[in-house]
Amino acid sequence: MTTVAVKPATMAQALTRAMRDAMAADPAVHVMGEDVGTLGGVFRVTDGLAAEFGEDRCTDTPLAEAGILGAAVGMAMYGLRPVVEMQFDAFAYPAFEQLVSHVSRMRNRTRGRMPLPITVRVPYGGGIGGVEHHSDSSEAYYMATPGLHVVTPATVADAYGLLRQAIASDDPVVFLEPKRLYWSKDAWNADHPTDVEPIGRAVVRRPGSSATLITYGPSLPVCMEAAEAARAEGWDLEVVDLRSLVPFDDETVCASVRRTGRAVVVHESTGFGGPGGEIAARITERCFHHLEAPVLRVAGFDLPYPPPMLERHHLPGVDRVLDAVARLQWEAEN
């Protein structure tokens, strides 16, 4: 077996490496999806896996998402650990039936006798100039389905570590890959530790004392930048990277908000009915007496995802985050 000497530099490479290492470690791990074999996936995230492990272990399937995930259910029932790729966020919708009706509840239906160790990889989110149906943030749908883990890395190290954990998990994991971070190299976490915090734990990426920015996936770099910019205004912002939306790390989030007394949730999926509402409610329930201002949300507008030429107006950027932070101050003083 060949070993890759270089450490993964981009998130895409880290994900490839995670699947490769998982496949090498456990013959039960099978990768499948549209174009994942010869082509290596449209984002090249499965590049080289078919060549190294053969087409039975990295399989180009017919073009049918319900079929892919449904077949994965059967494979998992027979002891395999399928890792399936949905080519783009909005093309996972045909597989929703399988995800919601079977994948999420097989363990529960069978009183624990039939767990489904399936990882569903979904490139998601906007900001790459994709045409219609290539930029959806569907995390709220997944979060609303009990029985699924929902995970999303924002750093190269987490891309590797979280994917290894997801594949090793005996429960189904929806693994959301922020596609606009595929090729970014995160300087502030360059040494790629592979033993990252477990699924279910949030991480403080930047300590601060004035307010907490709670975010994940594609919005983490936005929040880090906003925190830097806010220093000029005398704000010392803490940034919490959730990493895992289900399970949700109340402990880390609440510890931070109790310390700072103010919180803004930032994500690019829609605000109404979006993940931020759940997060804000949890914080309010647990930290009410520590709050000096209402928990605010900075989210995408409540629209079908805009065409590429207009997406910059939809995506929450640094300015919108800073405006919210300013509002926190206002709310606090009045």
Place this chain on the structure above:
Amino acid sequence: MTVMEQRGAYRPSPPPAWQPRMDPAPLLPDAEPYRVLGTDTAAKADPDLLRRLYAQLVRGRRYNTQATALTKQGRLAVYPSSTGQEACEVAAALALEERDWLFPSYRDTLAVVARGVDPVETLTLLRGDWHNGYDPHTHRVAPLSTPLATQLPHAVGLAHAARLKGDDVVALAMVGDGGTSEGDFHEALNFAAVWQAPVVFLVQNNGFAISVPLAKQTAAPSLAHKAVGYGMPGRLVDGNDAAAVHEVLSDAVRHARAGGGPTLVEAVTYRVEAHTNADDATRYREDDEVETWRRHDPVQLLERELTARGLLDEAAIDAVRQDAEAMAADLRERMNQDPRLDPMDLFDHVYAEPTSQLREQRALLRTELAAEQDEQEGDPR
């Protein structure tokens, strides 16, 4: 003594008589793709029609090269070229009457243009200024569908509705070979057959779904064979033979209009270019294969037929090329102008009546845009 022996010899009662609901033989596709050009049948084809097909083919080819050039200039975000598949595209549009409807996939911009939609409006989706540039009602063309096969049930529903209303409207729905694997393909065909809806399904089998060859997509003898299981005829046609595709589609449209129900047509063709300009086709196919297909080029095939039969001379070819050139020049010029965008449009069409939340968000964006403008104009505020 066993129970069996006690009762005497076991004699199963005869099963109820079973008969197939219909004779599948007439539904089966021919073993070979149907061809017109270069055969004796060609002589029977209407010369005017062939010339019209030719003019549209040349325009289509020119459109493809122009749109590809626009991707290189950054004017289009992406373009899935249909070079090599022009015959299917053009025949699809020309087989329909004005009152009929077309349900295209994302690669079918040529069919949409040949149906009369303004080329610039057709490219809006791919340029990225809006998801759909044209009014579907004007030319009876549904929006180009990106999620594969999902528009097929729509075509069935529309055709069914038209029939319920007593209109003799036919819907033509286009899908790729890869798209036939989706559940929606199955559901659409089944509905169409059960309802006897006036729909024609056109599968452009161009060999690949991005990188996946047909052999990994289906084990069926041909995609046209799939029709039989639903109870509709399947037709196999050479997708690079414009006259043949037009004839087969026109027959299917006529059959549907007359109340005969749906047909599945598989046009065997080839995707000469990569999946899109963003794709690297060398990863999954050999140049030899592409070359073989380039020699079976739809434009050349028709041009040769027409010239051999004296239906087209140099002057006529020139005129057609000039017309295509003019179309390309116009397209180039209009596409090189920045589209006028109003970000406030984002909020205007989400609902017939915007929600109060959207009105709030609209106001926020308006403030942001005003601030941006002030900044650009150097407002001291």
